Amino acid sequence: MKLINKKNKNYTQVFHLFTEEEWAKTSKNFNKNISTFFTGKKHEVFVNAHEEGITYFIGLGKSTFQNFEIQQVAAKFSQTQKEKLQAVPTLALADFLNEKQFEEFAKGLLSGTYNYPFEKKHAFWNAKFELHFENLSQKKLDHINQKAEALINGQTACQDWLNKPANLKKPDILSAYLKNLSKKYDLKYTAFNRKKCEELGLGAYLSVNQGSAYDAAFTILEYKTTVKNAKTFGLVGKCILFDTGGISIKSSANLHYMKSDMGGATAVLGTLIYAAEMQLPVNIIAVLPITDNAISEKALLPSDVITAYNGKTIEVLDTDAEGRLILADGLSYLSKNYKTDYLIDLATLTGSSVRMFGDTCAAMFSNNEELKNMLIKTGDQTNQRVWNLPLWDVWKDDIQSDVADMKNISLKPVGDCIIAAKFLEQFIENHPKWAHLDIAGVAFGTVGYAKEKAATGYGVQLLVNLIENYH
Secondary structure, three states: OEEEOOOOOOOOEEEEEEOHHHHHHHHHHOOHHHHHHOOOOOOOEEEEEEOOEEEEEEEOOOOOOOHHHHHHHHHHHHHHOOOOOOOOEEEEEOOOOOHHHHHHHHHHHHHOOOOOOOOOOOHHHOOOOEEEOOOOOHHHHHHHHHHHHHHHHHHHHHHHHHHOOHHHOOHHHHHHHHHHHHHHHOOEEEEEOHHHHHHHOOHHHHHHHOOOOOOOEEEEEEEOOOOOOOOEEEEEEOEEEEEOOOOOOOOOOOHHHHHHOOHHHHHHHHHHHHHHHHOOOOEEEEEEEEEEEOOOOOOOOOOOEEEOOOOOEEEOOOOOOOHHHHHHHHHHHHHHHOOOOEEEEEEOOOHHHHHHHOOOOEEEEEOOHHHHHHHHHHHHHHOOOEEEOOOOHHHHHHHOOOOOOEEOOOOOOOOHHHHHHHHHHOOOOOOOOEEEEEOOOOOEEOOOOOOOOEEOOOOHHHHHHHHHHOO
């Protein structure tokens, strides 16, 4: 898609945007029959075919809309009208949109082109498609275009890897992809195999990996800016490629959805792509502890006691609470070996966060008011919302063990997402600005492009906007 500051005399395709209020003011200037079918309500589309071409009337709803709502409207329009849309120069008529709002419109048009497996076959990815908009300078349109494409490149990578069936994302396949990605974007790539992990003492991560037929791949990706004194973001993404539950095996119902258990890692991956393409003036250290959670004669057993990277011992009562084990080593390794201004981990971690919030928001835990407020504000702006939950020390009592420093679950049937966060807090090495996001309910769910549950892309825009606004 090209955004161009231009207006020709004739267009065979026009996008005409209206709020309900704008339509009420101008509807008298159009054919009366259009008003029978179009009122400007959110997501409303009327296709008017005429001798000169086609005009799409697109409704944005009330004029008090938030910017992310424009992206939602544009994405649904792009998705539902894809068979009709043509790869031709197209006029966008929306005088009331400011620069940020038009940016959201452009992002939405591109995000709505996603379908698994992602291929750029949609009209908007054709070089012949140009969106002409007179209200902004060419310089501003070029910047919007760059940002929109960088975001969608990151978000589609996130969605594609989450949507891939389990046999197409084995550890060696993902590692090969990350190596090539690192070359493309000049990222520093480091990966520790099982032998190296043993030497380093990554015992919590290895306890999960020991049941796998595939070698360990504890991976660190580093994006570095040339800007001096830039802030550094430490990101840890849960990367369980498929989760059987291990010996504490999951029920077979909906087990096929466990290909989605790497949602934290894919959000981090999409963020890295955006940062590299936009050359953001920050440093990012990303840790992806890659493995599956498999069943074998070598698999971790309930009652095993393991030693994590930071030396703390863990009694494993449930092998299906494996995400917090690999995150524990990811957090402590990053904290001990790198200096970061902010430390954020993301994980499809607990069913309790899904039962609590459904697909409305992520459960957030943080030890820092500044970071907490940054994430809440960014979540509200992007509609990738978070809700703060407590980290009171009373919850620590529930993970005390008789045979180790702690156990990986509480035996009480309450507060599991809080228990998991309290467990992870023991591995941040007193980092002063840490946040944990449990994204189990929002990373994978009902989407417009698929019949079954699929990847939403949650986390990419949240992290991207956070880093851009607070670097």
